Amino acid sequence: xxxxxxxxxxxxxxxxxxxxxxxxxxxQSYIDERLIGxxxxxxxxxxxxxxxGMCSYLYGAPATYSIKDENLVIIxxxxxxxxxxxxxxxxDNALHLTYINIGTEFNLIKQ
Numbered sequence: 001x002x003x004x005x006x007x008x009x010x011x012x013x014x015x016x017x018x019x020x021x022x023x024x025x026x027x028q029s030y031i032d033e034r035l036i037g038x039x040x041x042x043x044x045x046x047x048x049x050x051x052x053g054m055c056s057y058l059y060g061a062p063a064t065y066s067i068k069d070e071n072l073v074i075i076x077x078x079x080x081x082x083x084x085x086x087x088x089x090x091x092d093n094a095l096h097l098t099y100i101n102i103g104t105e106f107n108l109i110k111q
Contacts, residue, residue, distance in 0.1 A: 032067050034092045039108035047097075047108060057082075072097065 035049040048056040049065060055074060057063045063076040072084040084097040097106040 030067050031065070032072075034088055035065070035072070035095070038111040039095050040111055041106050041108050045106060045108070047106075071100065 031051070031053055033051075036051050037049060039047045039049070045058060046056070046060075047058070053064050053066060055063050055065045057074055057076055061076050063074050065072060065074045067073070072086045074082045074084070076082065083100045085100060086098075087096050088094065089096065093110045095106075095108040095110070097108065098104070099106075
């Protein structure tokens with residue numbers, strides 16, 4: 001009987017401990033595969049997203065990127081953090097970015 005009680009207590013502790021593992025999934029960062037590639041708006045604005053989380057931002061500034069809280073977060077070399085709302089259209093060949101802090105918008109086409 002003591003072994004059964006110990007087993008039940010162990011299982012309850014294990015269950016309670018593991019139940020919190022999925023609480024913060026929405027706040028974890030990840031890479032949206034649809035972003036990978038070169039995106040342009042006109043001749044001067046270019047974003048290049050690589051599968052390893054690196055990117056080239058606007059005029060060639062090296063940076064990293066990820067998706068966090070459903071936003072595109074770009075961390076430019078030097079520490080600037082840029083957060084964008086993003087959405088795709090045209091079968092994921094058009095990308096609309098809105099820079100959250102000041103509202104600047106980019107309408108990019110996949111190259």
